[in-house]
Amino acid sequence: xxxxxxxxxxxxxxxxxxxxxxRSVLADATDVIxxxxxxxxxxxxxxxxxxxxDNRVEIDRATHALTLAQSGAxxxxxxxxxxxxxxxxxxxxxxxxxxxxxxxxxITVHPGITAMLAASxxxxxxxxxxxxxxxxxxxxxxxxxxxxxxxxxxxxxxxxAFYNPRSKSRPVQFGHALxxxxxxCAPGTxxxxxxxxxxxxxxxxxxxxSEATEDMADMRTLVIVGNSATRRVGPxxxxxxxxxx
Amino acid sequence: xxxxxxxxxxxxxxxxxxxxxxRSVLADATDVIxxxxxxxxxxxxxxxxxxxxDNRVEIDRATHALTLAQSGAxxxxxxxxxxxxxxxxxxxxxxxxxxxxxxxxxITVHPGITAMLAASxxxxxxxxxxxxxxxxxxxxxxxxxxxxxxxxxxxxxxxxAFYNPRSKSRPVQFGHALxxxxxxCAPGTxxxxxxxxxxxxxxxxxxxxSEATEDMADMRTLVIVGNSATRRVGPxxxxxxxxxx
Numbered sequence: 037x038x039x040x041x042x043x044x045x046x047x048x049x050x051x052x053x054x055x056x057x058x059r060s061v062l063a064d065a066t067d068v069i070x071x072x073x074x075x076x077x078x079x080x081x082x083x084x085x086x087x088x089x090d091n092r093v094e095i096d097r098a099t100h101a102l103t104l105a106q107s108g109a110x111x112x113x114x115x116x117x118x119x120x121x122x123x124x125x126x127x128x129x130x131x132x133x134x135x136x137x138x139x140x141x142x143i144t145v146h147p148g149i150t151a152m153l154a155a156s157x158x159x160x161x162x163x164x165x166x167x168x169x170x171x172x173x174x175x176x177x178x179x180x181x182x183x184x185x186x187x188x189x190x191x192x193x194x195x196x197a198f199y200n201p202r203s204k205s206r207p208v209q210f211g212h213a214l215x216x217x218x219x220x221c222a223p224g225t226x227x228x229x230x231x232x233x234x235x236x237x238x239x240x241x242x243x244x245x246s247e248a249t250e251d252m253a254d255m256r257t258l259v260i261v262g263n264s265a266t267r268r269v270g271p272x273x274x275x276x277x278x279x280x281x
Numbered sequence: 282x283x284x285x286x287x288x289x290x291x292x293x294x295x296x297x298x299x300x301x302x303x304r305s306v307l308a309d310a311t312d313v314i315x316x317x318x319x320x321x322x323x324x325x326x327x328x329x330x331x332x333x334x335d336n337r338v339e340i341d342r343a344t345h346a347l348t349l350a351q352s353g354a355x356x357x358x359x360x361x362x363x364x365x366x367x368x369x370x371x372x373x374x375x376x377x378x379x380x381x382x383x384x385x386x387x388i389t390v391h392p393g394i395t396a397m398l399a400a401s402x403x404x405x406x407x408x409x410x411x412x413x414x415x416x417x418x419x420x421x422x423x424x425x426x427x428x429x430x431x432x433x434x435x436x437x438x439x440x441x442a443f444y445n446p447r448s449k450s451r452p453v454q455f456g457h458a459l460x461x462x463x464x465x466c467a468p469g470t471x472x473x474x475x476x477x478x479x480x481x482x483x484x485x486x487x488x489x490x491s492e493a494t495e496d497m498a499d500m501r502t503l504v505i506v507g508n509s510a511t512r513r514v515g516p517x518x519x520x521x522x523x524x525x526x
Contacts, residue, residue: 052302055394060297094522120401122522126409129519139515145402147394149300156365157390164371166430168413168439177524181438185411188437192430194413270384274374277339277367279422 039105041141043125045118045148046077050234053149061146062112069101070114098131102138118150122171122199151258152197155230158240160272162260167195172213183216190220195266195275198259211250221245226262228273233258242273284350286386288370290363290393291322295479298394306391307357314346315359343376347383363395367416367444396503397442400475403485405517407505412440417458428461435465440511440520443504456495466490471507473518478503487518
C-alpha cells in the first residue's frame with residue numbers, strides 16, 4: 037500500500053497565502069476531498085479526482101479519505117485556514133481512532149494561515165500578546181462550556197479570537213456571548229469584526245464593546261476581542277507586548 | 282514619500298512554509314531589518330540592504346525601520362513564525378505610537394505560519410479545539426499575570442500553547458508553570474515539547490503532565506498542553522472537536 041492522507045490548509049482565501057508546501061502536496065495527489073467551496077479552489081488536472089461534499093459531514097468525508105488512501109490513493113483533505121484550527125484535522129483523527137482498520141494509513145498535516153492571523157494582520161496586531169481562540173458554535177459542545185471559557189478568558193485578560201460566531205441556524209448565541217463579555221470586560225474594550233478576511237471584499241469594523249451588536253457578525257466573520265490594553269493608533273489596532281499586574 | 286514598512290512572518294523555519302505573499306513583499310524591498318538569525322534567511326541581492334540586529338532591541342529596530350521608510354525606503358521587518366504572535370508587529374506599532382513624526386508611514390502586516398500551528402500539525406491536531414496562546418517570558422509582564430492566565434486557561438479546560446517557555450536568563454519560570462498546571466490539571470494531561478519545529482532536527486516529545494520536567498523545554502521549544510480530552514491515537518496526538526459539559 038502506497039496511499040496516504042494529507043490534511044492541508046488553504047489559508048483564508050487569498051491565493052498568495054497558500055504555502056508552497058501545500059501546493060507541492062496537491063501536485064502529488066490523486067484525490068482531493070473537502071467542503072464544496074474549498075474544493076472549488078483547486079485547479080482541476082488530469083489524474084486528479086475532486087470530491088466535494090456539503091458542510092457538516094466531516095466524519096463521512098474523513099472516512100472517505102482514509103478508505104481511498106487504504107486502496108492506494110494519495111488523498112488531500114482540504115480545509116480553509118489552518119487544518120488544525122476548527123477544521124478537518126481533528127475530524128480525520130476521530131475517524132482514524134474509531135476505525136482500527138485504518139491503523140496503517142499514513143496521515144500528515146500541513147499548516148496554513150488561519151483566519152485569526154490574517155484578520156489580526158489586516159487590523160494591525162491585536163493578537164500581539166497572550167490570547168485565546170474559541171469556536172462559538174455549540175454544535176459540538178454545550179453552551180455552558182463556551183460560557184465558562186468566555187469568562188475564564190476575560191478574567192485572564194486574554195485577547196480573544198472567535199470562530200463561527202453566528203450562523204442562520206445559530207442566530208442568538210453571539211448575542212449571549214456579547215452579554216457575557218459585557219459582564220466581564222470594560223465597556224471600552226475594543227472588538228473587531230473581520231468579514232471575508234483576505235478576500236477582495238474584506239471588511240473590517242472595530243467598535244467599543246458597548247456598541248457591539250449581534251448583527252455585526254455572521255458565518256463569514258472572524259471576531260477579535262482586545263485585552264484591557266488593546267488600542268487604536270492611527271488606522272491600526274494593536275495590543276502592546278507588555279502587561280501590568 | 283513612497284516608502285513603507287511591511288512586517289512579515291517567515292514561518293517557523295522550513296522554506297516551503299514561507300507564503301508567496303511574503304516572498305513578493307521581499308522582492309519589492311530595499312531594506313530588510315530583523316533579528317540576526319531571521320535576516321540570515323534572506324537571500325542577498327543587488328539593491329537590498331540587510332540590517333541584522335541582536336535580540337531584545339525590538340523598539341530600536343522598529344524605529345530604524347520607520348526612519349528608513351520615512352526617507353523613502355521600502356522596508357521589510359522580518360519575524361519568524363507570524364509577525365503578529367509574540368514578534369515584531371506589536372513592537373513596530375509601539376514605536377509608531379510613541380513617535381508622532383511617523384504618522385504618515387504606511388505599515389502593512391503579512392501573516393506567516395506561527396510555531397504553534399506547525400507544532401500542532403507535526404504532532405497531529407492537539408489544537409483542534411479551543412485553546413490559549415501564552416508567552417511564558419516575564420520580561421515584559423509580571424509573573425503574577427502569567428500565573429493567573431495559566432489558572433484561567435486550565436479552569437476553562439483550554440488546550441494551551443506556550444512560547445518562550447525557558448531560556449538561560451529565565452531558567453526557573455517553566456518549572457513554576459508546571460507546578461501551577463499540576464495544581465489545576467489532571468496528572469494524565471498530555472504535554473508536548475516541540476523543539477526546532479519544521480527544521481531538519483525537529484524533535485517531538487509527548488508525556489503526561491506528571492512526568493514533565495523543566496529541562497524538557499528550552500528557548501527553541503514550543504510547548505503544547507492538551508485539554509482534558511486530548512489523547513494519543515497511534516503515533517498521533519489530537520483533541521476531539523466536541524466537549525462535554
